[in-house]
Amino acid sequence: MSDTYILEMKNITKEFPGVKALDRVTFSVTRGEIHCLVGENGAGKSTLMKVLSGVYPYGSYTGDIHFNGEVQQYRTISDSEKAGIAIIYQELALVPEMSVYENIFLGHEIVKNGTIDWNETIQRSTELLKRVGLKINPGTLVKELGVGKQQLVEIAKALSRDVKVLILDEPTAALNEDDCDNLLQLIQNLKHEQGVTSIMISHKLKEVIRIADTVTVLRDGQTICTLDAASGEVSENILIKHMVGREINNVFPPRDHEISDEIVLEVRDWSAFNVQKGKNDLTDVSFNVKKGEIIGFAGLMGSGRTELARSIFGNPDKYRITGEMLINKVPKRFNHPGKAIEAGIAYVSEDRKKNGLILIQDIKQNITVANLQEISRRSIVDDNSEVKVATEYREAINIKTPSLEQQVLKLSGGNQQKVQIAKWLFAKPHVLILDEPTRGIDVGAKYEIYTIMNKLVEEGMSIIMISSELPEVLGMSDRVYVVSEGRITGELPIEEATQEKIMQLATN
Amino acid sequence: MILNELKTELRKHIRDYGMYIALFVIFIIFGIMTDGVFLSPRNISNLLNQTGYLAVLAIGVTLVIVIRHIDLSIGFLSGFLGAISAILMVFANIPVFIVIPVVLFLGVLAGLLTAYPVAKLGIPAFVASLAGWLIYRGALLLSTLRTGTIIIPNKTFNALGNGFIPDLFASESFLPGIHKLTLLIGIIAIVLFIMMRTKARRMKVAYGFEVVSQSLYILQMAFFALMIAVVTWILAGYNGISWTLVIVLVVVAIYSFVTKKTVLGRHIYAVGGNPEAAELSGINVEKITFIVFGSMGMLSALSGMLFASRLQSATTTAGTLFELDAIAAAYIGGVSAAGGVGSVVSSLIGAIVYTSLTSGMNLMGIDISSQYIVRGIVLALAVIFDVTTRKIGTK
Numbered sequence: 001m002s003d004t005y006i007l008e009m010k011n012i013t014k015e016f017p018g019v020k021a022l023d024r025v026t027f028s029v030t031r032g033e034i035h036c037l038v039g040e041n042g043a044g045k046s047t048l049m050k051v052l053s054g055v056y057p058y059g060s061y062t063g064d065i066h067f068n069g070e071v072q073q074y075r076t077i078s079d080s081e082k083a084g085i086a087i088i089y090q091e092l093a094l095v096p097e098m099s100v101y102e103n104i105f106l107g108h109e110i111v112k113n114g115t116i117d118w119n120e121t122i123q124r125s126t127e128l129l130k131r132v133g134l135k136i137n138p139g140t141l142v143k144e145l146g147v148g149k150q151q152l153v154e155i156a157k158a159l160s161r162d163v164k165v166l167i168l169d170e171p172t173a174a175l176n177e178d179d180c181d182n183l184l185q186l187i188q189n190l191k192h193e194q195g196v197t198s199i200m201i202s203h204k205l206k207e208v209i210r211i212a213d214t215v216t217v218l219r220d221g222q223t224i225c226t227l228d229a230a231s232g233e234v235s236e237n238i239l240i241k242h243m244v245g246r247e248i249n250n251v252f253p254p255r256d257h258e259i260s261d262e263i264v265l266e267v268r269d270w271s272a273f274n275v276q277k278g279k280n281d282l283t284d285v286s287f288n289v290k291k292g293e294i295i296g297f298a299g300l301m302g303s304g305r306t307e308l309a310r311s312i313f314g315n316p317d318k319y320r321i322t323g324e325m326l327i328n329k330v331p332k333r334f335n336h337p338g339k340a341i342e343a344g345i346a347y348v349s350e351d352r353k354k355n356g357l358i359l360i361q362d363i364k365q366n367i368t369v370a371n372l373q374e375i376s377r378r379s380i381v382d383d384n385s386e387v388k389v390a391t392e393y394r395e396a397i398n399i400k401t402p403s404l405e406q407q408v409l410k411l412s413g414g415n416q417q418k419v420q421i422a423k424w425l426f427a428k429p430h431v432l433i434l435d436e437p438t439r440g441i442d443v444g445a446k447y448e449i450y451t452i453m454n455k456l457v458e459e460g461m462s463i464i465m466i467s468s469e470l471p472e473v474l475g476m477s478d479r480v481y482v483v484s485e486g487r488i489t490g491e492l493p494i495e496e497a498t499q500e501k502i503m504q505l506a507t508n
Numbered sequence: 509m510i511l512n513e514l515k516t517e518l519r520k521h522i523r524d525y526g527m528y529i530a531l532f533v534i535f536i537i538f539g540i541m542t543d544g545v546f547l548s549p550r551n552i553s554n555l556l557n558q559t560g561y562l563a564v565l566a567i568g569v570t571l572v573i574v575i576r577h578i579d580l581s582i583g584f585l586s587g588f589l590g591a592i593s594a595i596l597m598v599f600a601n602i603p604v605f606i607v608i609p610v611v612l613f614l615g616v617l618a619g620l621l622t623a624y625p626v627a628k629l630g631i632p633a634f635v636a637s638l639a640g641w642l643i644y645r646g647a648l649l650l651s652t653l654r655t656g657t658i659i660i661p662n663k664t665f666n667a668l669g670n671g672f673i674p675d676l677f678a679s680e681s682f683l684p685g686i687h688k689l690t691l692l693i694g695i696i697a698i699v700l701f702i703m704m705r706t707k708a709r710r711m712k713v714a715y716g717f718e719v720v721s722q723s724l725y726i727l728q729m730a731f732f733a734l735m736i737a738v739v740t741w742i743l744a745g746y747n748g749i750s751w752t753l754v755i756v757l758v759v760v761a762i763y764s765f766v767t768k769k770t771v772l773g774r775h776i777y778a779v780g781g782n783p784e785a786a787e788l789s790g791i792n793v794e795k796i797t798f799i800v801f802g803s804m805g806m807l808s809a810l811s812g813m814l815f816a817s818r819l820q821s822a823t824t825t826a827g828t829l830f831e832l833d834a835i836a837a838a839y840i841g842g843v844s845a846a847g848g849v850g851s852v853v854s855s856l857i858g859a860i861v862y863t864s865l866t867s868g869m870n871l872m873g874i875d876i877s878s879q880y881i882v883r884g885i886v887l888a889l890a891v892i893f894d895v896t897t898r899k900i901g902t903k
Contacts, residue, residue, distance in 0.1 A: 316787050338790030347788065355784035360848050361777070369778050370789040372771045379771045387715050405717055423789070 005066070006031040006197050007052075007165060012063035014047055014056060021047045022061070023221040029165070029199060029214075034191055036208045037201045039218035040243055040503075041301050041468045045201045048218070049167055053087045054080040068164070084164030088154045090173055096143035101125035103142055104157045128156040131194075132186055148179025155186065159196075166190070167199045172207060173302065184211050203300050205236045205507050217242040236504070244470060244499035252475035253447065255454040257292060259478060263329070264462050265289040265312075265345075265431050270323035272311045272486075281307045281319065282486045289431060289462045294453065296477030297466040298502045304486035305466045306350055309433045313347040314340040327431075341370060346429035348420050350436040350466070352413075356420045359409040363401060364390035366408050366419050370427045393422035397452050414445025421452065432456065433464045438472060450476060470499045484508050510723050517720055523842060523897045527857045528735075530890075534861060538868035546868050549746035552739070555867045556860070557669065560752035561586070561814040563859040565834035566841065567763050568807035570855040571800045573838055574780040576847035577626060577633035579801065580831050581640025582808040585618055587827020588648040590812030594658040594822035595651060597665060604665045612809045618644075619805020620798055627797035641831070649824060658822040669818030672747040673754060687748030694740025698733045705729065752814060756856070759807070763852040776800060781848030836883070837862045840890040844898075861886070 007029040014022040022044045029035045037045050050056050052065065054074030065072045067083055074080045094103050101118075104125045110117045125138040134152045142150060151171060158166055168187070172180045188211055190196040202208050208215060215234055217224040224242050227234050265288065272282040282304055289295050297305045311319050314337035325332050327343055334340040337347070349356040357366050367390050368375055375385040390404045399418045401411060408419055417437065424432060434453070438446040453463055453476065467473050473480055480497045482490040482505035490505040518525055538546040545551060565582055572579045593611045596602045602610075622640050625631040652658065660666060677688035706729075712719050720728070743749055767773035778786040779796045787793050811830070816822045841858025843850030865886060869879045 313788070314790075336790070336792060337788050338792060341790040349785075349788060355782070355788055358778055358781035358785055358848065360781050365774070365778075369774065369786070369791075372774055376771050380769050381771060381774060384711070391715075403717060404715075427790075 004030050006068060008064075008066040009048070009052065010064045010066070012048065012051055012061055012065075014051055014061040021221050022051070024063070025218065025221070025223050027216055027223065028226070029197060032191060032195050032197055033213040034187060034198045034200065034211050036212040036215045037199060037218065038203070038205070038208060038215060038239060038243060039224075040470070042220075043218040043243070044221040045218055046169060047221075049087060049169060049199075049201065052080065053077055053085060053167070081161060084162060085167065086158035086161060086163040086165070087167040087169065088151070088158060088171060090170045092147075092150050092154055094142045094150055094153060094157075097141065099139050099141055100129070100136065100145075100153055101138040103153060104128060104138075104160050106157075108161065124160070125156070128160050129153075131159060132156045133182070133189075146179070147174045148176070148182065151175065151179070151183060152186065155190075163196065165197045165199065167201075169201045170203065171200065172202065172204060180207065187211060203507055205239050208239070209234055209236065215239065219243060219245070237500075240500050240503045240507075244503055251447065252472075253451045253454055255457070257458045259293045260291045262291045263288045264291050264327065265464075266324075266326040266329075267312065268324040268326075270308075270311070270321065270325065272307065272315075272317075272319035272321050274317075274319060280486060282311060285323070285483075285486075285488050287481050287488060287491070289464060291462055292457050292460050293478045294457055294463045294465055294476055296473040296480040297464060297483055298470065298473045298480055299468070299483035299506045301468055303483045303506065305483050306435055307486070308483070309347055309435055309464070309466060312340070313337055313345055313433065341427050341429075344428070344430035345433065346370075346424035346427050346431070347433045348424050348435060348437060350439065352416050352420050357408050357416060360407060362405045362407055363394070363399065363411075363419055364404045367393055367422045367426055370423055374426070389426060390422075393426060397422055397425075398448060412441075412445075414441040414448075417441055417445070417449065421449070425456075429461070431462045431464065433466070435466045436468065437465060438467075438469070470502060473497075473502065474499065482506050510721070510727065513721055513724050514727070517724060523894065526893060526897065527841060527854050527861070531857055531861050531864070534864050534868070538864065538871070542868065542871045546871055547742075549742045551867065551871070552742045553746040553750065555863060556743075556756075557750050557752045557818065558867065559859050559863040560669070560756050561811040561818070562830065562833055562837060562863060563756050563856050564759055564807050564811040564814065565830055566837040566855040566859040567759060567852045568804040569831075569834045570838045570841070570843050570850045570852055571763075571767070571776060572633070572804050573835070573843045573845065574848060574850045575776060575797060575800050576780060576783070576845075577797070577800075578637065578835070579619075579622060579633060579640075579804050580637040581618075581622055581644055582637075582804060582811075582834065583827040583830035583832070584641055584644035584648055585615070585805065585827070586808040586812035586815065586830055587823075587825070588644045588651065588812070589615055589618075589809040590816035590826050591648055591651045591658065591822040593665075593813050594660050594816055597660060597662050598658055604662050607665075608813065611813060612806050615805040615807070615809025615812075616802045617805065618808070619802040622805070623798045623801035626801070627794040644827075648827065652822065652824045656824065660816060660820050660822065665813075666817050666820045668751050668755065669814050669816075670820070671751045673749050673751065675748060685745070687744040687746075690740060690744040690748035693749065694736060694744070697740070698736050701732060701736065702729050752818075755810070755814070759810070760852055760856050767852060772799070777848055783847075833862065834859075836887050839894075840887060842890075842894050844894070858890075 005028050009025065009027040012022050012025045013020070025044065025048060027048060039045050051061050054077045057075045058073035072083060095106065101122050105121050110120045122138055129136065129138060132152045132155050134149060134156065136149065142153065145153065171183055175183065184207055187198050187200070191198065212229050212234065214226060214228055216226045217239065219242070268286045270282060270285040271280055274281045285308060299305050310317055311321060312325060314334040315321060316337055332343055334343065353359060358369065364386055368386050372381060375382050375389055387404065394401070394404060397418050399415055399422065401415060408416060411419065437449055457463055465476060474497055477494055479494060480492045480502065481488050482502055484506050489508050492501060535547065565586065569579060569582065589611050592614065593607050596607045596610065597604060622637050625636045626633045673689060675687050675689045679688065709719055709725065767776065775791045775796055778789065778791055779793050783793055812827065815826055837859040838850065838855045840861055841855035843855060862883070865883055866879065869882065
């Protein structure tokens, strides 16, 4: 219970059904420092911060939290806020239609005689804005501010609550270089001038090295090490080594086949302009896929891989697209997913519950929905063929279910994923795009899915696999593209690809 | 043993059977409370005819709710198009066989018009159709402004709401006073029903799907056969099957077929179950939205004509609150606001339950204020029942 630590988390273990998200994690923050938390996607950083802030209440995890030398048992977020912990998430929690001062005091309004004292609110907001170095009228609507300034408003909001520890979850992910610079400067100023302790989660290792006093690396739910910047042991290479340095213990089934030279899908100088955000989500992307090849798309979450897949697959997000797409050397452009399906492209989405499956319908209906014409005569669905088709796929890819009439809702994650894959195989594609094909499913089902992928490419299908799991990318791909911030930052033949190289390109 | 199986079967499919049980209970209660008047052939026949215009709307709005939208414009649209049909027949002297398709077509157009802002611009259907509600209300008043109520003298048209099918086998010697064609239709219906169900069951057995035991199955078939037989017998004892009932049954049959058996129907339920997944499965969600609202407009037109025909006139208040009655009927029938769940047959039963409440309470002499309260309670109970049984179902 040393006084130098403002925060100590000891032996924190948090389990979700089937997964241990945190495994005896220890995390200590010294008073007045900037402490960075790094690790791959899924390493447990966000979970740890959610335990700290009370999103996962006391009792749903094991271990102790000491804050200012006292044991803490937060049941809600407001408990941790009262204690002086403020989290600023990647997704900003501001109300766009409200003014800056209303947002700053939202939830703890300054009340006199039962009504809000707006004059006091505006005056104190002005002071807070000065503290974060933001020169704007506090009456401005939040929606009129850029993301960088909104971030600063969030920090002002946190400061208004007399914050002792400020937690920033990937604060610079959506910012341009100038705004980034500004923000990092501010965090340092807050430390030097006002003694605020900050915890920052970041994937951008350069910033980490620039501002961190201490760095803690998490990997697979465990604390790997805590490094002191003053001792000079923090460098990009060292951090990456700690982040990815796991032994690869997932086994990948062997694959033995020839990849032909025939290019089935090629994309050139592909840019996608997001009309709502007013910026490019994808810039000058070029890649190709050969017949019988598995292409791995590596990168961090939010790097633009899903957006790329969707922009190819009929563009449901209504991007304004420039560039060229060739399918079997013929230029193509689809304005609806239905057209992409007709041309032989299939997309297995990353979020099977949100936009992949129709959970309230049964297995056979989900398998046939993308290709009902095939089992219909004169637009009337033939129930017999439907059952036949569903039975075929159930056996071919081993969907474990008591009945084909089982609601998909009630299946395990692995079996849901297989239903999704079955649905897209029944659409008879030439190019299958798999977006995070093994997310949230157990090791056995993963292996089965890898086996299915091998079989498909051996039969001449081409697969584009988007994956945030580096071992999977390395174990399954014939060629790897690395995506970062909507651009392809590297192409690696599998012989040359290593976790370290990919991580370097992805955090570029 | 069969009782035990019946019990577990009922518990498992309580959502499917709940509607029929409720209807049965309501009929028994009103039968007792009115000393059997409620169950008299005349009243049952009347009841079904009264349900016609509401049932047609409820069927349409079921699909609208299935794809997670709503249509408030349908009440006054039906009133307005009823008035249009009267005007075309009475003032323009256009023959009824042209008027009916023309008005149905106008209904489709109106539905597509409502769908446009919803499908293309993403405007909430509540708002888009509320605008339609106001517009058609005004249009109805405007079209009847100079004439007030328009009396419709056309016998063919009026038969839609008041007439009965002719008895082809009328005979005084065999079963006098009984409508023989109705009996025949009833028998055919029972035979067809059992044949279709048995075929479906055999297929399920062949694929190794779960089915109920043979004895329970026979019990089920006997129950449904008895229900059809009783209704047929009651109707045959009065004037037979009405044209309204014929129209409603044809609409239910078509919609049931389309929703259950066709690619279009599957697409509608897929869009309702998960619009994003449907879009990514190559289904054109916009197109489906247009189709469903277009069908809703057509059924509104049909409902308007049925109502005008029943009153033998177009009135200035026709269609008032029909939309809310139809939505209530659909919810009583178990359609889910979360989308993707609901069947047109259940909505028909919902409409019959809803009208039965009015009819029964009228016979009992209960005043209108209490009637609204009772209807409100029944709606609330139906939805609560639906939500709680759904939780049991997913466990």
